[in-house]
Amino acid sequence: xxxxxxxxxxxxxSIVDGEGIRAVIWTxxxxxxxxxxxxxxxxxxxxxxxxxxxxxxNEIDQFTGxxxxxxxxxxxxSQPKECLEIAKYAKEKGLxxxxxxxxxxxxxLNNPIQREFLNYIDVxxxxxxxxxxxxxxAPFRGSRNQRIIDVRRSLTEGNVVVLDKYxxxxxxxxxxxxxxxxLFI
Ligand code: SF4
Numbered sequence: 303x304x305x306x307x308x309x310x311x312x313x314x315x316s317i318v319d320g321e322g323i324r325a326v327i328w329t330x331x332x333x334x335x336x337x338x339x340x341x342x343x344x345x346x347x348x349x350x351x352x353x354x355x356x357x358x359x360n361e362i363d364q365f366t367g368x369x370x371x372x373x374x375x376x377x378x379x380s381q382p383k384e385c386l387e388i389a390k391y392a393k394e395k396g397l398x399x400x401x402x403x404x405x406x407x408x409x410x411l412n413n414p415i416q417r418e419f420l421n422y423i424d425v426x427x428x429x430x431x432x433x434x435x436x437x438x439x440a441p442f443r444g445s446r447n448q449r450i451i452d453v454r455r456s457l458t459e460g461n462v463v464v465l466d467k468y469x470x471x472x473x474x475x476x477x478x479x480x481x482x483x484x485l486f487i
Pocket of ligand 1: 332333334335336339340341342344375376377403404429430431
């Protein structure tokens with residue numbers, strides 16, 4: 303299966319795209335067109351690189367010192383089948399999964415493939431980037447409207463459960479690179 307990526311290879315050792323030391327998969331293609339997005343080069347569904355998911359699995363096999371994988375972009379939820387395949391493999395390897403999306407969690411529940419992908423995600427950062435809600439003081443998100451969601455608990459309890467420790471706006475400056483700058487390598 304081929305996945306369209308903004309960066310050919312998985313970026314290693316990120317400390318701004320979720321908890322711990324993370325490997326980031328930068329997907330290509332996003333339908334949201336958020337005003338102020340700093341990754342506009344990831345919006346087109348025709349650009350980037352078509353990469354076989356086998357190649358990504360081979361990269362995962364070579365990981366050392368990565369706590370988990372973060373799907374970012376672009377919007378990974380625009381390629382849920384492809385991301386699901388990678389997430390399943392990563393889970394088998396004991397990695398935790400974070401995912402950034404411009405869609406709202408509730409909307410994802412209505413799409414069978416996106417819903418299946420959610421089953422393998424530990425933490426979802428959802429919602430569009432809103433310039434008027436932009437914050438420099440919240441970890442792992444670019445604007446206050448975005449929620450850092452405990453997906454397991456949310457699915458079990460049937461309500462959105464946010465991770466309080468990250469949803470409080472505080473003095474941390476540990477930012478997400480999803481909204482703020484292009485870190486492609
Ligand atoms: S901020 Fe994220 S969801 Fe919004 S346009 Fe940019 S890549 Fe897409």
